Amino acid sequence: MPTIYDIAREAGVSITTVSNILNNKGRFKPETVARVLEAVERLKYRPNFAAKSLAARRTNTVTLSALLTPESFDPLNLQYFGAIAQAVSRSGFNFLLHISHDLESFERFASTGICDGWLLMMIRRQDERIALLKELGVPFVSIGRPDEMEGVDIVDTDFEQTARLALEHLLALGHRRIAYLAEPLEFGYSAIRLRAYLACLKEYGLEGNADLVAETDGTEAGTVRALEALWSRDRSITAIITHDIPALTVLRTLREWGLEIPRDVSVIGCSDSPLAALADPPLTTINLYVERIAEAAAEALARRLQEPEAPPAHILIPARLVVRESTGPAPR
């Protein structure tokens, strides 16, 4: 691998000149620039990452932290990865993806200074990554809301709005007995969604439905159990609001029970995972605008990196209803 000295020699200039030209600093004779660039091309020179980082005291790199959990097989995560990769690249940073199975591997990685800042996803209510990064003084943006949001930059879906979107869609179709099947409430977003939903119920004078709430433990069996609990409590339910992944199980279980969807029961998910369109019937759900979330997160981190002392931003991205075939008029 050639070094900056090789280029300087080839072009007949000093390494300072090479460095400055490559980093667009100062003004140089077009001729000099040409000679340098030509040498770079010929020798296929690329500045060494380690040396550059060490000297500049910044790596110009941003890392996305994802967790490795059994539940995290939702292909929606792949959409997030892709969208964030693009958004970060566009904002001029190198992009890295780090998958940690435990906090230790995250810590080892985070404290070596391989990146300037972090994007955190799959946020938990008491996310240890946040505590760690705060302590280390490493800039980051949280994609999702932890319990303690004080002093942290946050980008998240506007779950208050998704709750409204789902409820209003069902109300417009004539549904009144609406159940809510929550994902494990230990997941921050699940707790937030439920709270928003309950508030929304109240707004529409439907507090009665607050009884029709169940929680799955995240497994298929758990979802079936939650559904059974709901059904044994009230057989007049005509619609269910849930998340995309449990919705798949709900769809199948209801059909096994001899119910037809949406004739007998309407089902609406949330997140518009790629799985939603593949479901049978295709699932009505809420699209989160993953690209906008990615864009906002990348921007927020870029700003934080530039102005370390700026006040933390809390950005909520609106979502949109995607009507497919799992919802229909309430049975009479």
Add this chain to the structure above:
Amino acid sequence: MPTIYDIAREAGVSITTVSNILNNKGRFKPETVARVLEAVERLKYRPNFAAKSLAARRTNTVTLSALLTPESFDPLNLQYFGAIAQAVSRSGFNFLLHISHDLESFERFASTGICDGWLLMMIRRQDERIALLKELGVPFVSIGRPDEMEGVDIVDTDFEQTARLALEHLLALGHRRIAYLAEPLEFGYSAIRLRAYLACLKEYGLEGNADLVAETDGTEAGTVRALEALWSRDRSITAIITHDIPALTVLRTLREWGLEIPRDVSVIGCSDSPLAALADPPLTTINLYVERIAEAAAEALARRLQEPEAPPAHILIPARLVVRESTGPAPR
């Protein structure tokens, strides 16, 4: 961030001692070791990645390269990511995941020397990443087979065996008119699978079925078209071999046609994507032992990094049949 000098001062030793103790070199008084480790702990010192890499002329880091394509939403990819992350960590390297939307972003990243070696997945028939890495002289292992395998380390599924597994399963159930629905043949693995399948047919004296082969373009509509082509060619088909993702569409389309699975038609997929178990009915498929592939790839790369001149290895990992509910006895 504290440096090695801070630790040396805190522990009352030289930086050499700190460095050696941290890297397990030489023998030291237990007392000295304790003092150093205690200082490290107290100041939360971690060797700086850039400085370490620069001095050692190696980064001790391995990167997995994934491509960003519309088709790549299969959650199986997430399993690969996780398994490879773990395997690489276990083999003592830092793990990075790089998602590239184009060759340029890959090249920019690969030529800065941020990692010692690469693991390549989602291999294409003429994969430009392979050409680039070869030219750069950067060590890598290809997870999947490109057309030109000469001189490259390869770890892949034994598709010759998966073909046999699927065919034998169906034959044992009494099927004789078996169709094959291939993924786009521009994907290397798809071409390899088809070739292996045709060879397997011949072995069983079933060359007649070679007519019952169709190719999807990877979209849902394309899969439906391929299925229609198959059906218009021969209505006596009782079983279909395909990949997991198109299998989902096949399942749904056949049901729309009024066919029951597996009573009227058996369907078998390949790859045991997390989606397979969620399908309706749950899909019989071939499990690829993702963990073993990951393990083998990480090992192969570690060996290559240690012995740059070792002869290239071509490792094929056997798979296993997973019988669920989409296959059954042939209708009489």
Add this chain to the structure above:
DNA sequence: TTGTACGCGTTATCAC
């Protein structure tokens, strides 16, 4: 067993 000094490849500072 410990300390000094140099080198890794780059950027930053400051002089010319």
Add this chain to the structure above:
DNA sequence: GTGATAACGCGTACAA
């Protein structure tokens, strides 16, 4: 405009 030269933080001869 261009060029010396001193960091950057760590590993490692080599000397003590």
